[in-house]
Amino acid sequence: MPVLFKKNPVDIVFSVITAAASVSVLVFIVGILYVLFAESSPAIEKFGVVRFLTSTDWDPVRESFGAATSLYGTAVATAISLLIAIPVAIGIAVFITEIAPDFLKTPIGVAIELLAAIPSIIYGMWGLFTLAPIMADYIEPALQATLGRVPGLGILFEGTPMGIDLLTAGIILSIMIIPFTASISRDAFNLTPEVVKESAYALGATKWEVVKNVVIPYSKLGVFGGIVLSLGRALGETMAVAFVLGNNHQITSSILDAAATITVTLANEFTEADTDVYLASLFYLALILFVLSFVTLAVAKFFLLRAEQRTSR
């Protein structure tokens, strides 16, 4: 192939142009890393790495900043969202691949994927105006009255339910990532060879036993990749949570409390940062978020590629 285009000068020019265009992706990745690192260097010098990651300070007046509160909010909101999204998404995938009659498979698949096309700001606004009041009036008081009474679990549900909290943010995030997880799991399930499933049926297995003992073990790499991909997405989701989290820098045991994630902190404070250290600390947060989500997404991609290779063999 290379011999072909060396003959023609236009080909050399065209191949160089297209090469430059594709290398732009590399340039962005390296550029983002370099620029964020350079911009956050005042904060890195002042706070170091370990101190910044573990400090719960976020005080623009005293110019003392730490990432712990934002990291904690990100971790909790993401954990809640995965806890809800994983079972639901796998259920959806099972429904589409194994249960739904053929004429329903495509429409339901499309409908679930349309959920993924709705922009995150719509989720956020809907969360603020519609979901948050419902949470505050019905669901959160109900949780306090039931789970909140359970010894040990009670600390998770303390405080006045306002609807602007980690739980609401986690629920909205879960609605956002369900489509990703569901459609990747569906694709993974679909790769299970019919013959293998049929042999299990021939042994007298029920439908659920086929799913549990044949389909899921066969496709676990792909499903796991899908889950990690959703985790990566949830980490960096901004607008969906910016409306309903309250941007409150605190570490709280209750999921009915306002909190802050890295993304919410950036969205709310970036344009307001009035001192160099403040702005540098925000860049520092952005750098942490970039590295965190990049690594997560790379791991997801690794598993998805492994799953792909395994089935193509």
Place this chain on the structure above:
Amino acid sequence: MTMQRKRKIESFVALSLSTIAALFGLFWLVFILGDVLVEGIEALSPALFLNDPAPPGMAGGGLRNAFVGQLMITFFATLIGVPVGVLGGTFLAEYARGRKIARMISILSDIMVSVPSIVIGTFIYAILVKPVGHFNGWAGAVALAIIMIPVVLRTTEDMLSLVPWTLREAAFALGAPYYKVIIQVVYRGAAAGILTGILLSIARVAGETAPLLFTSFNNSYFSMNMNEPIASLTVSIFQYAMGPYDTWHAQAWAASLMITLFILMLTILGRVIIRWRYGKR
């Protein structure tokens, strides 16, 4: 017998739970879309498209500036992002086909597709806003373009790879140089797929808010100057929804409705093209 019964019940329960999960997913779709539709239609009025924002709290304002700004930012983002993406995808699928570098860029692009868009906003702030000294429309367009490029690049690569290699060989046999084969044979064969990729990438960036917050920022006045801060629908929705006025909330719903309809239309159109060109998927 009891064992068999137990297994059947277990199967029934598990399958029912999956069905409930699917209904749960659909429930949110209907709930969110229904809510946006109802609240949005209620707030729709000609003034929304024809007027610029009124002073805070006063009735009668519109979002003409944001509609125009959104179109301009998205248009210029497309103008930058699509050529780079299509050409980059061409390199991966043609000149570098099968090489390690192609595989690496392809995987990194997949990762870039999901990288938090707010991080790209901070990156552009550092290179295009801070040196200039003020927010500007170009920064917003470039931020969106950076989000578009990996999307377009990957779909282009996939679509070009679907064109059979024998088709290229037929053209080579006629003595055509590779660039002519790409432009006149491969691009034609993959045109529908590439177009779909472009439509979906526009749908992807049209709803982006986070990367615009600190790049194009916002502007309460009508402006078509890309060198100055420029309004966009998404940032206006954020500002209006978080604001204290009911008139603002109504306009935010109406703007959300318009954006959602636009994006769903593009997404469905993309699917229709793919289905029409490549058969059932």
